[in-house]
């Protein structure tokens with residue numbers, strides 16, 4: 001590479017605009033606007049809810065009732081995050097909290113698979129109802145998830 005080429009490349013490099021890092025150098029307004037844009041949407045939180053839905057089913061099936069209860073609590077917290085993150089979902093999310101969650105809380109508290117199983121179906125219907133009300137009726141859920149997500153449930157390989 002000759003000296004001229006190096007000089008041209010250096011000039012091009014120096015002429016490139018350096019992207020300012022808004023996190024350090026932006027105005028408070030710009031920082032706030034960007035942070036709002038970065039708030040994860042419904043699909044992000046639903047992904048985790050879906051994993052917890054599977055864990056809930058398997059925790060109950062394996063008699064891990066405390067773990068099952070923990071999944072219900074986390075699902076409730078995540079639904080409240082959805083309400084905050086996406087206000088247009090808030091009303092239907094509240095219907096789910098009021099009508100969908102009490103049944104599963106009772107099902108888990110019973111520590112009895114035969115009581116839990118219909119409560120889990122009630123929960124599934126409440127999830128699906130909200131998907132329908134939010135124009136996502138194509139997102140179905142299994143009545144009996146084949147696997148769990150958490151290593152704590154220590155399932156044998158499928």
Ligand code: HEC
Nearest residue numbers: 042043046047049050053089092093096127130131134136
């Ligand atoms: C507020 C109503 C509402 C409730 C309640 C709700 N969902 Fe959802 N869910 C949605 C919406 C809306 C989407 C589509 C996401 C989007 O458009 O950003 C979704 C998407 C999903 C997805 C797909 C995520 C992906 O991208 O792979 C899963 C899985 C899911 N929900 C599971 C559940 C489960 C399980 C429950 C019940 C425990 C539940 N949802 C309750 C509204 C809801």
